Amino acid sequence: MSELQHLYSKILTELGEDVEREGLLDTPKRAAKAMKFLTSGYEGSLEEVVNGAIFSSDNDEMVVVQGIEFYSLCEHHMLPFIGRCHIGYLPNGKVLGLSKFARIVDLFARRLQIQENMTKQIAEAVQEITGCRGVGVIMEAQHMCMMMRGVQKQNSMMRTSVMLGDFRESQPTRSEFMRLVGL
Template identity: 45%
Template sequence: MNSNNKPTRAEVEAAVKTIIRWTGDDPSRDGLKETPSRVTKAFEEYFRGYDQDPVAILQKTFEEIEGYDEMIVLRGIRFESHCEHHMAPIIGRAWVGYIPDGRVVGISKLARVVDAYAKRLQIQEKMTAQIANTIQDVLQPQGVAVMIKAEHHCMTTRGVMKPGTDMVTSRMLGAFRDNPITRQEFLAIVTEDTKTS
């Protein structure tokens, strides 16, 4: 969205007041007076990914790795996102792996890339692909693997009401797609991690 068309804070707070009135409550009562401001601040946090550039996050790399070319996996990266269809929470964990080709990135950067895409209105399939594609494009490793397991509140707390249900998506690129042994090693690491948590 063009930042010139972005609503002002006052417009967002007015919209929240309208929603409160629509629910049947009174936005001027004591318990709700500060709610429009609080919701606006919360939305700034929930959707801060729109102000983050995942490509820029991955720019600083390290080449002094003594020829290291084995799999690197960051396991169980917790994230919170929101479904683009209902704006309901998506709570989950991501496993991100790659096989370097001459350079590595700081592990916190992998978690930040997950966060940059999670803090947007999302569907899990798209988010999985975005994370993997960005790491592949920027780092140009031998391969990238991303697996995400998440609970979608749009179906656990509303609609079909199926609490305890989660969704698993994966994206395998390069060596993870082409080599069944490499893929299996990554999946074993993920499975081991999910059993112990």
């Protein structure tokens, strides 16, 4: 039994459960495997995720990828938050392969995290890897730590944004991005 499995077994016991009952026999093993997957973002790097998928381009107009689904675990309660990420950037001689945006989101989402920091990490990663003139990231999520416990507000939604470069300095650029993602 791995240490993580052992700890899940101990948690179940502390909750008053019988880890020998049929329904829980393999739960510590499954929970440990699930947690390793849900936090697999610690194992990757930006370079591995992008895997060289940066291509020369003379396009200098805004590129927007929206509705990238994600889930993460809040670092305060280890409960899920689930939502969508919208990314826009202004290329500067290079464009990033489309699927790499989703992989970058997952790299940071699959860590114990807060949404505010994750939004910034994604924006900085896109800027670093592409050398773009500017990037905007907007994330919208529902947080189970607010919905399942505490104030128990089922319809609450958190929205965060980070604007870098031209997206921060130019109101028309920011407005175009917001309009394209429907905000």
